[in-house]
Amino acid sequence: MMKNRRGRHERGAPHADDAVAIAVRGLVVRRGPREVLHGIDLVVPTGQVVGLLGPSGGGKSTLMRSIVGVQVTHGGEVLVLGRPAGSPELRREVGYTTQSPSVYDDLSVQDNVAYIARLVLPRGADVDAEVARVLDLVDLTSHARDHARNLSGGQRGRASLACSLVGSPRLLVLDEPTVGLDPVLRRSLWDLFHRLAADGTTLLVSSHVMDEAARCDRLVLVRDGGILADSTYADLLRDTGATDAEQAFLALIDRVDGAAPAPDGAIAHPGDPGDPGPAPTPSGGGDGIRQETS
């Protein structure tokens, strides 16, 4: 059994490639009558904060749902920590927050978290200590006894985030966790994300606020069901000649739409001639994708 960077014994998942937390190949998803992901290839390295950025309706949530295994998929492969997305073995390894905070209004904040902790933690674990730990991480200790219905929007979001931090999952998939937060809270959440990453957790964080790009170790720009770029913020600015993420995003769109030429050394886009394609995926995954809900 291996130990991770936190010194914990890791639970069961194969480790064909510890450097890769998520490997997506050729992912196709249809929702209703439309195909909304058109053959996505994506590799997310372990221990990084990877931002999934792009305009509303581009497919960020659908991609995240596919990664956590709650999305019916129609082609391709999604491996998470070396296993097919949605595998039962991943339930304690992957934390997920949806865009709408998932908390029980009629329970206190601490009881919401304790409920999840009793489901997630091994028998005999110190639930109270874990509740205190995660509430401290999201700065909600002073609201521990408040009913969730009495929280502000930002506090509800952090209560939901606290639930997904229970048990220190190795992968956190967070759908717009900073939406509606004031700048101070946004900064403190991004600081938390980087502390977790420094401790070995991988984070996939979506946002349609382009100025959050600078806070990510890696950026994946999603538009119209495809990946427009997969880069670092610095490389994105260098390769587009832009001064901020929004400008860079628009420059990439113009380039893809044929309105602007790519400068030398431009970012390789998936599917471009010369694009080396995704990094090798870890072996040990299944031959299909678990399909749980529509």
Ligand SMILES: Nc1ncnc2c1ncn2[C@@H]1O[C@H](COP(=O)(O)OP(=O)(O)OP(=O)(O)O)[C@@H](O)[C@H]1O
């Ligand atoms: N339940 C659904 N049924 C049918 N189509 C859907 C459903 N949910 C989303 N879609 C469609 O799938 C596409 C991708 O949506 P998705 O929610 O993944 O985008 P997004 O980038 O996360 O957007 P946002 O930033 O607004 O959350 C959109 O065209 C959307 O209309």
